[in-house]
Amino acid sequence: MRWPAKRSFSGPSRWDPFEEIRRTQERLNQLFEDFMPMEEWGGGKVYTPAIDIKEEEDKLLVTTDLPGINKEDVEINLKEDMLEISAKTGKEKESEEEGYLRKERSYTQFYRAVRLPTSVKEEGSTAKIENGVLTISLPKARIEEPTKKIQIE
Template sequence: MKWPAKRSVSGPARWDPFEEIRRTQERLNQLFEDFMPMEEWGGGKVYTPAIDIMEEDDKLVVTTDLPGINKEDVEINLKEDMLEISAKTGEEKETEEEGYLRKERAYTQFYRAVRLPVGVKEEGSTAKMENGVLTISLPKAQIEEPKKKIEIE
């Protein structure tokens, strides 16, 4: 059976509600990706949380949201002028139904590395976790410049 050829209809295009839903879904997906980007990996998702860095007189205060993460599962590393925050959480469910045994695992990982705007020192640094918000306080490094002697000609 041969279908009739499509006719070109001049005038305004017809509104397609399904196309509108598809475009709205794409915009929502992009908003979620911008807010908390993630990528799939072998057993779960990797989230890149937003980080706030505030400069106070003698320290930097870094905050980030890590919802559902226990403080024991968070690792913070300081390498020169890079701050690295990573956390992993997971759960396993085992169900047995009429001869079937099913075991499912879901893991979520958070990872973020940022270059700090000023030098900091590890000594005196603190971190605390409250209600899913990680706050890190990093004392600024005092850089002492050696005195330079100027010779008189």
């Protein structure tokens, strides 16, 4: 059975600049979400930043972007082979217009936990934040197993 072709009697469609702006905004929002996903949590936003782990001969280098975060607001925890990075920042804005006092507060959290590809040790680990990029250096743990001899029967 052959279906009849659809016909449109509304005439040619017109370009709507506002619809184009809305679609562009949706695409931009999706790009930002893909780059730095976030979830609503307790009235604020929690960002899950991307993490790069580079394995070198004697250490792991971990980098992540934490824009607008001061070093005092970052917490790094190492639990066995798991690395946890969390940060909190808050902004407060106050303005007064025509007798109205307006205070706004916004809080943002960053949280990421990753399993490390090799065992590391806390001793000798360093971390620095520069221009919104956190870099953590983790020395690899050397697990030396004693040589075991096997006797031939």
